[in-house]
Amino acid sequence: MILDAVVPDQVDHEVVGLLGAWLPRRRWYPAKGVDAQLTPVGTVHLADDVRVLLVHARADAVDVVLQVPVVLVSGAPPPGTDPAAVVGTAGGRTVLDAAGDARFLASWLAGADGPGAQVDVAAARVVTGEQSNTSVVLPGPDGVPLGILKVLRTVADGVNPDIDVPRHLVESGWDGVPAPLAWVQARWTPPGGPTAVGYLGVLSAFVPGAQDGFELACARAGEGRAFGDLAGELGATVAGMHGALVRAFGAEATPDGGAALARALMDRLAWASAAVPSLAARADGVRALADEVARVAATPPRQRVHGDLHLGQVLRSTGRWFVIDFEGEPLAPLEARTRPDLALRDVAGLLRSFDYAAAVGGLTGAPAAAWTADARAGLLAGYGVDGDDASSLLLRALELDKTLYEAVYEARNRPTWEPIPQAGLDRLLG
Incomplete structure (x- = not known):
């Protein structure tokens, strides 16, 4: 079932008028620090007092449609309402951000597709600290977390990979991903464009007692404990994921x-090099490696991949690994996030994560080199990487591509972490 957005009414326009002051304080808002033009493009009425506003935000390089679910209540906000959830007053009623509101959650589930789940919406808990979306933990009748609802704050026309890929993986028989339990799609008409159909969110199975993969690796490094055994299991999990992706989506020759x-x-x-001029000094080494790669006559088929795989995208629970977050960069074009690629790119992303885990865990010098070498060997053995010269060369090139990206990211955002990718470049370029 696809929910149809209707033309925004006067109340919707009043709510959007309030968002100019409210949105910049949200972590997920993509146009901070600039004066964005906000235009309502459609409203999904889930219930009499529950609306999902689809708002076109445009400013400089930002050009997206945002999802802002709201609840309209008479009088003052109910006792215990988080002040940050109060958007303002429109149409004589108080406007509340609805992401964690029981009324929104109940009406969302009523309009969703999928197998569903018996959850207690009154006991929902919003996850804090997210950068791109809003997630809400929903317990079952016994109070034990049963599902986690991801409300996509940036919506786009097309099939969202963070919902579509797990659905296909589960259907293919692979259980290394939290199973989607319910999802909602909507239809709207963006400014100057044809009708769009996209996902608003997904409820996925909750992974109990989960440990974040990066935090686990950092803790092991800090304790001086090897990670090779867990890395080997992770490699086998990723290999299983790639096999399931081929079954679900196929592969194509290169x-x-x-x-x-x-x-x-x-x-x-x-x-x-344009972003960080000092990287131009690496040009000869990168060019030499690129020339070697260009001479490789045959590479593995290209297939659907995770695309942004690192230790922060895996969970450890009940003695096994789970892979999460298939969305990729939310602001990147959908075509770029679903394009077939070499499966080894995912392996390269995990290999780069080991350097970060060792550094954040406090290891330096020979101990860091030994810890990462053990983790790398475990991952490659678990994945079953062919040790031939062509596979090693492709993997090295993919690692180098990722490390150049990291060098720019750290220079712009975390200068104290710049030595991590710089050390990686030294190793990869020899």
């Missing part, structure tokens, strides 16, 4: 061998 990867690597170098 007719030009390593040429496409070589071009992408040089493009990455040009972008990185």
Whole structure:
């Protein structure tokens, strides 16, 4: 079932008028620090007092449709309401952010597709600290967390991979991903464009007692405990995921061998050097590796991949690994997030994570090198990476591509972490 957005009414326009002051204080708002133009493009009425506003936000490089679910209540906000959830007053009623509101959750579930779940919406708990979306933990009747609802704050026309990929993985028989239990799609008409159909959110099975993979690896490094055993199990999990992705989505040949990867690597170098000029000193080494990659006659077929796999995208629970967050970069075009790629790119992302875990865990010098070497060997053995020269070369190129990205990211956002990718570049370029 697809929910149809209707033309915004006067109350919707009043609510959007309030959002200019309210949205910049939200962590997930993508246009902080600039004066954005906000335009309502449609409203989904879930109940008499529950609305989902679809708001076009445009400013500089930002051009997205945001989802803002609200509840309209008469009089003052109910006792215990988080002041941050109060948007203002419109149509003579108080406007509340509805993401964790029981009325919104009940009406959302009533309009959702999927197998569903018996949850207690009155005991919902909003997860704090998220950057891109809003997640809400929903317990079952016994009070034990049963599902977690991800409200997508940026919505787009097309199939969202964070919902579509887990659905296909579960249907293919792979259980290494939290199973989707319910999902909602809506239809709206964006400014100057054809009708769009996209996902508003998904309720997925809650993973009990889960440990974040990166935090677990950092703790092990800090305690001087090897990670190779867990990395081996993680490698086997990722290999199982890739096999299931081929069953679900198929694969396609790469007719030009390593040429496409070589071009992408040089493009990455040009972008990185423009952002961080000191990286231009690495140009000869990167070019030499790209030339080697270009001479690879045949590469593995391209397939659907996770695309942003690192230790922060896996959970450890009940003695096994689970893979999460298939959405990719929310502001990236959908086509870029669903394009077939070399499966080894996911492996390269995890290999880079080991360098970060060792550094954040406090290891330096020889102990750091030994810890990461053990973790790398475990992952590659568990995944079953072919040790031939071509596979090693492709993996090295993919690691280098990721490390150049990291060097720019850290220079812009976390200068104290710049030595981590710089050390990676030294190792990869020899």
